[in-house]
Amino acid sequence: MRGCPADRKGQRPLAPPSVLPDISPARGEITHADDETNLPPCGGDGRQPRGGRRTALLSAVFVSTLSTTAHAADLPRVMSMNVCTDQLVLLLAEPDQIASLSDLSLDPSLSFLHTDAAPYPKNSGRAEEVFLAKPDLVVTGTFSLHNTTSLLETLDFAVEEFAYDQSVDTIPGEIRRMGALIGQDAKAEQIASTYERDLADLRARQCPMKPTAIAYEQNGVVLGEGTLADSVIDAAGLTNLATELGYSAMTPLPLEELVSHQPDIVIVSEPMADAPALADQIAHHPALRALETSRIGAFVPRGAWACGGPFVIEAVRALTELREEIASCDPAR
Amino acid sequence: MLNAILGLACLVLTAVSLLVGPADLDLRSSVSGLFAGGDEAAMIIMQEIRLPRALLALTIGISLGLAGAVLQGLLRNPLAEPGLIGVTSSASFGAVAIFYTGLAGASLYALPAGALAGAALSVVLLLAIAARNGATLTLILAGVALTSLTGALTSLVLNLSPNPFASYEIIFWLLGSLRDRSMSHVWLALPLMALGWLLLAASARALDALSLGEEAASSLGIRLSATRLLVVLGTALAVGAGTAVAGAIGFIGLVVPHLVRPFTDRLPSSLLVPSALGGGALLLAADIAARLVVPTRELNVGVLTALIGAPFFLWLVVRARRELF
Numbered sequence: 001m002r003g004c005p006a007d008r009k010g011q012r013p014l015a016p017p018s019v020l021p022d023i024s025p026a027r028g029e030i031t032h033a034d035d036e037t038n039l040p041p042c043g044g045d046g047r048q049p050r051g052g053r054r055t056a057l058l059s060a061v062f063v064s065t066l067s068t069t070a071h072a073a074d075l076p077r078v079m080s081m082n083v084c085t086d087q088l089v090l091l092l093a094e095p096d097q098i099a100s101l102s103d104l105s106l107d108p109s110l111s112f113l114h115t116d117a118a119p120y121p122k123n124s125g126r127a128e129e130v131f132l133a134k135p136d137l138v139v140t141g142t143f144s145l146h147n148t149t150s151l152l153e154t155l156d157f158a159v160e161e162f163a164y165d166q167s168v169d170t171i172p173g174e175i176r177r178m179g180a181l182i183g184q185d186a187k188a189e190q191i192a193s194t195y196e197r198d199l200a201d202l203r204a205r206q207c208p209m210k211p212t213a214i215a216y217e218q219n220g221v222v223l224g225e226g227t228l229a230d231s232v233i234d235a236a237g238l239t240n241l242a243t244e245l246g247y248s249a250m251t252p253l254p255l256e257e258l259v260s261h262q263p264d265i266v267i268v269s270e271p272m273a274d275a276p277a278l279a280d281q282i283a284h285h286p287a288l289r290a291l292e293t294s295r296i297g298a299f300v301p302r303g304a305w306a307c308g309g310p311f312v313i314e315a316v317r318a319l320t321e322l323r324e325e326i327a328s329c330d331p332a333r
Numbered sequence: 334m335l336n337a338i339l340g341l342a343c344l345v346l347t348a349v350s351l352l353v354g355p356a357d358l359d360l361r362s363s364v365s366g367l368f369a370g371g372d373e374a375a376m377i378i379m380q381e382i383r384l385p386r387a388l389l390a391l392t393i394g395i396s397l398g399l400a401g402a403v404l405q406g407l408l409r410n411p412l413a414e415p416g417l418i419g420v421t422s423s424a425s426f427g428a429v430a431i432f433y434t435g436l437a438g439a440s441l442y443a444l445p446a447g448a449l450a451g452a453a454l455s456v457v458l459l460l461a462i463a464a465r466n467g468a469t470l471t472l473i474l475a476g477v478a479l480t481s482l483t484g485a486l487t488s489l490v491l492n493l494s495p496n497p498f499a500s501y502e503i504i505f506w507l508l509g510s511l512r513d514r515s516m517s518h519v520w521l522a523l524p525l526m527a528l529g530w531l532l533l534a535a536s537a538r539a540l541d542a543l544s545l546g547e548e549a550a551s552s553l554g555i556r557l558s559a560t561r562l563l564v565v566l567g568t569a570l571a572v573g574a575g576t577a578v579a580g581a582i583g584f585i586g587l588v589v590p591h592l593v594r595p596f597t598d599r600l601p602s603s604l605l606v607p608s609a610l611g612g613g614a615l616l617l618a619a620d621i622a623a624r625l626v627v628p629t630r631e632l633n634v635g636v637l638t639a640l641i642g643a644p645f646f647l648w649l650v651v652r653a654r655r656e657l658f
Binding site for chain 2: 220290
């Protein structure tokens with residue numbers, strides 16, 4: 001743990017109010033307030049024990065409400081089998097609408113809303129689980145689980161697939177689509193329009209000066225043209241070096257090439273503290289550290305651009321602020 | 334003469350290795366980047382990316398070639414080789430077991446510690462088996478069993494890691510790679526490997542005596558237990574440290590001693606230096622090829638050494654069939 005990650009880590013639960021106005025009222029206020037105040041002062045790596053305690057506590061609460069409530073009976077019960085649809089469901093659905101979420105929803109590097117996902121039952125994407133849960137609707141991604149999806153469709157389950165290819169501009173549409181599917185149109189409209197307004201505000205801060213940035217993930221994989229990260233980098237007023245070099249999707253970029261182009265910003269991802277992998281070592285390679293003119297760091301809040309959702313605005317915001325820091329649009333400076 | 338040629342080959346291949354890479358650097362900026370400085374990017378690429386890679390290919394190749402020659406001499410078995418008898422894969426498993434479970438944090442120092450322990454354990458185990466039953470076949474079969482077991486355990490540990498990248502790294506630990514290594518890896522592995530070379534080289538005289546048989550060696554004043562200890566420690570250090578930073582690279586220690594043997598007087602001791610240099614040259618060449626064969630996607634160097642080594646191994650088995658069975 002380098003220094004005190006409190007500013008970045010602590011920011012996550014608190015930051016989104018402008019984007020996610022109704023996130024805490026939507027589910028268990030009690031636990032939310034409780035959880036926020038109990039955050040350790042330095043963030044640390046408290047997520048595991050914290051999550052565990054909360055899950056135990058909350059699933060008890062959740063199960064009891066589930067069995068007694070009749071209030072959401074007319075709203076469809078939804079089961080999500082993909083980490084990205086998990087988060088849209090979490091944002092939009094009433095708690096007792098959620099049959100289960102995918103088990104990846106707890107992974108902080110993929111799921112921005114991983115703490116909110118903790119109380120709900122989890123599935124591992126198998127058709128049998130759908131049978132047992134008998135949801136009114138199954139939502140999943142187009143990227144994986146094709147066999148499961150087609151099996152469920154032949155068995156007359158309602159399955160809705162959400163595309164994996166996304167950009168900052170497709171997100172409001174996805175939010176509205178999910179809202180319509182689960183009978184939460186008004187809430188979806190509110191979140192989507194707030195997001196659109198925030199995105200337009202951030203875009204308005206762009207200027208002709210576009211420093212180069214590159215997202216250098218584990219194992220030296222870069223996020224090139226067509227990725228969500230590429231559109232985030234673009235929306236933040238930066239030039240994605242990976243796209244400039246002709247890389248599309250997720251492709252490994254030799255470290256030598258990165259060094260020879262000397263990008264202004266190198267966005268690395270934060271390693272998992274409790275489960276090391278050699279893949280994370282690339283961020284500590286002395287060759288990267290030797291680049292004197294480049295800013296290197298985990299600038300994007302964890303999980304903020306792994307999936308399309310209103311929280312992507314946090315990634316745009318973080319990169320916009322970084323850009324303004326290194327290359328001000330103000331000609332006087 | 335042989336040593337001079339092989340030494341020259343090592344030098345030339347090191348230079349070629351330094352000149353090969355995805356970044357388009359011309360000869361002049363490469364050389365000035367390596368020695369003088371000049372352009373910042375060229376300097377970083379040469380000194381922090383290509384130099385450690387070439388140094389690791391050379392020194393790990395030396396370790397594997399030398400360990401192969403010594404093991405073949407000690408066990409009087411033409412098929413002995415750190416990769417085949419399970420030393421490399423045990424080293425991989427040791428490194429994986431300590432690193433991925435997070436026992437030592439994300440520290441790089443966990444890697445050689447685990448790899449050395451794994452390698453040492455496997456050599457002790459194999460010597461115990463080989464000492465009780467001197468047959469060639471026993472050793473090879475025990476090695477095959479050990480390789481499969483440690484390979485499976487390596488995969489298991491990596492699959493169980495909650496880190497999604499860990500399971501991709503099965504390929505690295507089973508097939509080895511020198512991609513994007515840094516000078517910190519060199520400093521981590523080189524001192525340990527060098528110590529291993531010294532220990533292995535110190536066994537040279539005993540190996541010569543052993544070629545006359547164990548009893549004859551004892552009567553010549555060779556203490557077998559001391560020789561075994563030297564070889565165990567030397568192999569563990571040389572192979573373990575190399576595996577810790579580059580994964581399991583196989584077959585170098587098998588192929589090289591056989592290639593150079595016809596050019597020596599066939600005494601185990603005179604095989605050591607040529608095998609070491611030959612190993613360095615072969616791994617450098619394999620690593621250069623790994624970068625050039627498919628220009629857009631780098632291969633794992635262990636794939637190439639296995640492509641050369643496995644058919645060679647098969648040929649050796651066929652040739653030695655009568656002796657073996």
